Every structure is written in C-alpha cells, then in structure tokens.
Amino acid sequence: MKEALGRAIDPGDYVSWREVGDYANCVEAAVRTIEEVLDAGHAAEAIELAEHALLSVEEAIGSVDDDSQMGSILGRLQEHHLRACEKARPDPVELAQRLFERETGTGFDVFHGAVATYADVLGKEGVAEYRRLAEERWQRVGALGPGQDDPEKYGSRFRISAIMMALARIDGDLDAQVEVLQRDLSHAYSFLKIAELYREAGKSDLALEWAEKELEAFPARTDSRLRELVADEYHRRKRHDDAMALAWAGFSERQDLEQYKNLKRHADRASSC
Numbered sequence: 001m002k003e004a005l006g007r008a009i010d011p012g013d014y015v016s017w018r019e020v021g022d023y024a025n026c027v028e029a030a031v032r033t034i035e036e037v038l039d040a041g042h043a044a045e046a047i048e049l050a051e052h053a054l055l056s057v058e059e060a061i062g063s064v065d066d067d068s069q070m071g072s073i074l075g076r077l078q079e080h081h082l083r084a085c086e087k088a089r090p091d092p093v094e095l096a097q098r099l100f101e102r103e104t105g106t107g108f109d110v111f112h113g114a115v116a117t118y119a120d121v122l123g124k125e126g127v128a129e130y131r132r133l134a135e136e137r138w139q140r141v142g143a144l145g146p147g148q149d150d151p152e153k154y155g156s157r158f159r160i161s162a163i164m165m166a167l168a169r170i171d172g173d174l175d176a177q178v179e180v181l182q183r184d185l186s187h188a189y190s191f192l193k194i195a196e197l198y199r200e201a202g203k204s205d206l207a208l209e210w211a212e213k214e215l216e217a218f219p220a221r222t223d224s225r226l227r228e229l230v231a232d233e234y235h236r237r238k239r240h241d242d243a244m245a246l247a248w249a250g251f252s253e254r255q256d257l258e259q260y261k262n263l264k265r266h267a268d269r270a271s272s273c
Helices: 002-008 021-041 043-061 068-088 093-107 118-139 156-171 174-183 190-199 204-216 224-237 240-253 257-271
Strands: none
Touching: 002 021, 002 043, 021 043, 043 068, 043 093, 043 190, 068 118, 093 118, 093 156, 118 156, 156 174, 174 190, 190 204, 190 224, 204 224, 224 240, 224 257, 240 257
C-alpha cells in the first residue's frame, strides 16, 4: 500500500495548473484508501500509512503549480492520523518523538499544535517527552529585542515558540506564556500579546506596564490596538488627558473617518467623568 500511495502521489516532473484537478483527484482517491484501512479496524497500519503519505505529499507540493488543494489533502491526512492514533493508542513516547520531529521539521505546518491536539493520546508520559524535546530545542533560541531580527523568525523559531506556548497553555501557566513571548520583542505585537494576557488574567497594572513599554520601544510604529489598550487603562485610572493624547496621536497618523470616530469616543468618555 505504501508503494501504491507513492505512485499515486508522485507528481512526476511538474503538474501544471491545467492538470492540478485531475492530479488532486487521484491523490484524494489514494488518501481514501487509508480511511478504508482505518475503518476496517487496522488502526496501527493506518498510522504508518498516513505518516508515509504526509511525507510524500509534502515532497510533491513543490512540483504542483496550484497547491491549495494539496493543503486540504494534508489536512485530511492529519485527521486520519489523529483518528488512527486515538484507536490504536501507540507508544506515547515514540509518538511524541515522531510528532515533534514532524512539527519542527516541516515548512507546511504539518502537525502544528500537535501537543495540544494529541494530548489525550500522548497522556502524561507523551506530553512529558514532548516537553523534554521542546525545552532542549528552546534553550538554543536567543532573545530578540526591538529592531533585532532572526532569519528563522517565521521558520524554525516560530514553530518551537508555538510549541512552548502550547505547553504553557496546557499547564495554565501565565508566567511561562509571558516568558515565551518575551523571547521575541522585535515587534510590537509581542508587547500587545503580553499586555492582553495580563489583562485577561485581571492583572491590569502589569498589562499597562507592558503596553507602555511598547509605546517607548516603537514610538513611530505603534500598534493601534495596543494604543487603544493603553488609552482604555488610562481612562480607568482617571488619566483622561493621557488617554486623549494617545487618541490624538492616532488621529494625527491617519486622519480618516474611523480615526475621527475613535477620537470622539475617547473625548465623550473623558467628558462624561
């Protein structure tokens, strides 16, 4: 069956946009055979076939002119894989190792968020192994400050950061989530996410502190959402003049109807207190 899947998925030299439809239909038919194997009660074999097919599809995508349909096929294969794991209950440590390797080693987000998606299958032992592998990799990720960059920011760095964040969320550990975001403060969005995390946790003073740090770090390219968070916190503290200064700054940068409405909303809030 592996050989048959390989032949069906192999795109040859190149699949043009005119041929993509027929090619994708052929691949989808091959993928359905994995589902049939699973439905027939052979879950362990379905796991092996799904992992083999995922590798083959990833390799094929580079030779396909329009890969949107291939992305959908990758999604279905991952669904089959999860369902097969739920039925077969493979060794949790070995599964964790395979999932981690695939999640961190692919450019197509295959198994993205696997530690949360597979948490029930992995159990405590598998999640612990996932954590061990992730923390070992995380130690090699350096901190980035405002204005700094990393060529792997949207590659390997992004993937391991997402894994560490998922682990912190599983634990319900707010400080661990903040620590992950603090590792990359090269852009305003990280400051915003930290501020939002603290705000959602009811720690408004820390939320304001991190939001103000962003205003200092990115005075010329402030994230408008973060500016609104700061202005809102200022209003709550009766610092209406400071809130209006931020609203005026937003209006000065972009003088359109939406910014005018936002400015008026802040003015109304200030005058009502």
